[in-house]
Amino acid sequence: DQQVKQNSPSLSVQEGRISILNCDYTNSMFDYFLWYKKYPAEGPTFLISISSIKDKNEDGRFTVFLNKSAKHLSLHIVPSQPGDSAVYFCAATLYGAGSYQLTFGKGTKLSVIP
Amino acid sequence: ETGVTQTPRHLVMGMTNKKSLKCEQHLGHNAMYWYKQSAKKPLELMFVYSLEERVENNSVPSRFSPECPNSSHLFLHLHTLQPEDSALYLCASSQDPGEGETQYFGPGTRLLVL
Numbered sequence: 001d002q003q004v005k006q007n008s009p010s011l012s013v014q015e016g017r018i019s020i021l022n023c024d025y026t027n028s029m030f031d032y033f034l035w036y037k038k039y040p041a042e043g044p045t046f047l048i049s050i051s052s053i054k055d056k057n058e059d060g061r062f063t064v065f066l067n068k069s070a071k072h073l074s075l076h077i078v079p080s081q082p083g084d085s086a087v088y089f090c091a092a093t094l095y096g097a098g099s100y101q102l103t104f105g106k107g108t109k110l111s112v113i114p
Numbered sequence: 115e116t117g118v119t120q121t122p123r124h125l126v127m128g129m130t131n132k133k134s135l136k137c138e139q140h141l142g143h144n145a146m147y148w149y150k151q152s153a154k155k156p157l158e159l160m161f162v163y164s165l166e167e168r169v170e171n172n173s174v175p176s177r178f179s180p181e182c183p184n185s186s187h188l189f190l191h192l193h194t195l196q197p198e199d200s201a202l203y204l205c206a207s208s209q210d211p212g213e214g215e216t217q218y219f220g221p222g223t224r225l226l227v228l
Contacts, residue, residue, distance in 0.1 A: 003216065046158070102206070103216040 003027045004092050006105035014113050019077040021108050023090030026071065030092040030103075035064060035075050038087045038107070047088070048075070080112045117141060118220035120205050126226045127195065135190040135223045137205030143218075145211035146188040148180060149204040151222070163188060164211040195227045 005024045013019045023033075034049040050057040050064045050073065057064050063076045077084055090105040118139045127133050139146060148160040162169045163182040177199075179191040188205055202224050206217040 101216055101218055 002105075003030075004090055004103045004105040006088075006090055006108045008108050009106070010109040010111070012111045012113060013080045015082060016079045019075075019080045019084065019110055019112065021075040021077075021088050021090075021110065023073045023075075023105055024071060025073075025092050027092070027094065028068075028071065030094050032093040033064070033066060033073050034091045034093070035062075036089040036091060036104070038089060077110075080110075082112050082114050085110055085112045118205060118207055118218055120203075120220035120223050122223060123221065124224045124226075126228065127192070128228055129195060129197070131195075132191070132193040134192065135203055135205075135225075137188040137190075137220055139186055139188075139205075139207035139218070139220075141207055141209075141218060143207040143209050144185055145208045146182060146185070147206040147208075147217060148188065148190050149206065149219075151202040151204060153201070161190075162211055169211060192225075195225075197227050200225055200227045 003026050006022065007024065008022060011019065011021065031052045032049060035047040037045055037047045048057060048059050048062045048064050050066050052068065055066050061077055061079065064073060065076070066073045073090065075088060087107040087109045089107045092103050094101045118137065121136045125133060137146065144165050146163045150158045150160055160174045160178065161180045166182045166185055168180065177192065177194050181189040181191060190203060202222045204222045205220040208217045
């Protein structure tokens, strides 16, 4: 059973508009959430993160929102640019009893149309 | 023996030295990973192995050379490193490669290059 879910495999947005990528999780013990961006033939690169004790983190055009009660987080990109076209992965971490887990969602492919 | 183990836990080496990091997973997983975590930066994926075959190499300098002799063991051979390579090197494994899989991490090797 997937603990981190990205239910939209793809998303198309017009250049200059807002892109909203969504992620749901099931484990309330996750303590940190991350968004990674992946271009074809490259590994994922870190984009932005948020601690479970916060509800918003902003970095330039990227903002991540966390709703713990709904176990939901979202990534907003404003304004969207063609270079943002990539696959975006949501990930969550869990520390406990000397172990560390990092769980990725399956990704959402964003296409920004010029 | 539990989870994912890494040795050594700490390593100090000069720029002309050759050393190896070892990772072993006792989970029966098919995929193993090397990550680098520098100070105040998120995890950077370095290499991915699936059933002993390298499936991903994220533009890592050739002074880092991975080896996966079997599905339970993963090595990272180091030679002529630079001081900026000082970081925490984490090994992880998952049942199969893929972004939806939960990755289980070892405790890491803290590397200092002088």
